[in-house]
Amino acid sequence: MRPGDPLSEVLDLVDVRGVISGGSAVSGAWVSPELDMSGALKFMAVVRGGMRVHAAGLSGPVELTAGDVAVLNHRDRVVLESITPRGLPRRVIDEVDVDDDVVALFGSAQDADDIMVGGHVDLNPAGHALLAPVLPPVAHVRASAPAATGVRRILDRLFEELLAERVGSSFAIRQYGQLFVLELLRAYMHQTDLPPGWLRVSIDEQLRPTLALMHGEPARRPSVDELARAASMSRTSFAERFRAVAGMPPVAYMSRWRMLHAQRALRDSDIGVGALASHLGYASESAFSTAFKREIGESPLRFRQRQRRAIAGRHSSGGGSA
Template sequence: MRPGDPLSEVLDLVDVRGVVSGGAAVSGAWMSPEMDMSSALKFMAVVRGGMRVHAAGLDAPVDLTAGDVVVLNHQDGVRLESVTPDGLPRRVIEEVDVNDDVLALFGSATDADDIMVGGHVDLNPAGHALLAPVLPPVAHVRAAAAAATGVRRVLDRLFEELLADRVGSTFAMRQYGQLFVLELLRAYMHQTDLPPGWLRVSTDEQLRPTLALMHGEPARRPSVDELARAASMSRTSFAERFRTVAGMPPVAYMSRWRMLHAQRALRDSDVGVGALAGHLGYASESAFSTAFKRETGESPLRYRQRLRRATA
């Protein structure tokens, strides 16, 4: 990881993954059944042709062309249809599971008018708390935007892996799915004004030296004066800018960052709670447990047990 790359550091901590799970290849006038996606962060990408997206979070439907991607942030009432003149009868299609029927589905893709692939963004609880609030109900990433060239490039490679059925394709699709989410975020950040939060602060060049101090050693607690000096700003100007960009004061951000480290350690390792408390700079296990429960709503041990039961 490149030093001082806050976005990579956050994505690594919250374990964001893109999972391709379905798709469709169809010609003529078509429509999908109405779908409830209120329990997931879904994405749909157009490989060829186009589609129209209806969703409860939209004032008007969104038309997508080849290379466009739409991210649906826990939406219900979602319906897809071909971009054809109104009044034409549309046949109903079903999404086909990539794992079971991809070759049958896309085997004649060269003849299809519209080709779409879909999936979801797999998030741990910490990632969900960070990513969902900074995305709108429906985010449209346009292929025509200069920042979206990476999205189209990865989308093409994903589709190539779907069709080729080569040795190692499952592994390749996992990696491309990860890159796909990264390119989506990059393109989205260049197409819109981000709301206050982790995504906006992680891309703020003036605050980058400050984040390097905050992220470098989670146990360390630099003062606001030290953070301001790193950003070459006065204490007052720094505190105001950080709160505006991050949506929280610097001290609260550092506490949240320590808790992200704690959640990953409890999820992925067998480190004891007391040892973890010391590693993160807390004076006692009790102080750490209180801070952890305040952030997550449950004790460190209960958090670990719940995640491991879910995994089992």
């Protein structure tokens, strides 16, 4: 990882993964059944043609054309339809599961009017808490935006893999799904006025030196004066700017950052709670447990047990999180 790359550091901690999970290749006038996407962050990318996205809570449909992507933020009652004159009768299409026969579907329908690829953004609970609040109900990333060239490039390579059926295609599709989400975030951040939060602070050039101090050693607690000096700002100006960009004071941000490390360690390793408390700079296991419960809502041990049960449940069912 490039030193001082706050976005990469956060994405690593919240385990962001892009999972390609469906698609359609159809011609003529069509409409989907009503879809419930309230349980996850879903994305839909148009490879060819276009479609309209209707979702509960929107003032009107979002129209996507080739290269456009929509990220649906926990939406229910979603309906997709072709961009054709509204008076034409529309046939109902079904979703297609990538794990079944989406490659064969695309391979046999390369000349279809409308080709779409869909999937979801897989995150751990901390990631959902960070990402969902800063995204609108439907985030529309337009292919025409200067920052979206990477989205189109990855989308083309992804579709090429879906069609080629080459050795290693499944692995390549997973990797392109990962890069696709990164390019989506990059494009979205540069075409939109972001609300205060971790996405906005992670791309703020003036605050980058302070994030390097905050992220570098979770056990270290640099003072606000030290952070202000790193940003070449006065203490007051720094505190005001950081709060306006991050949506919280610097001390609260550092506490949140330590808790992200704690959640990942409790979920993915066998480190003891006392050792973890020391690693994160807490004076005692009790002080860490109190801070963790205040921030997360349950004790470290209960959090670990619940996460392990959830992981075991997903593995036993043969699937990932949606």
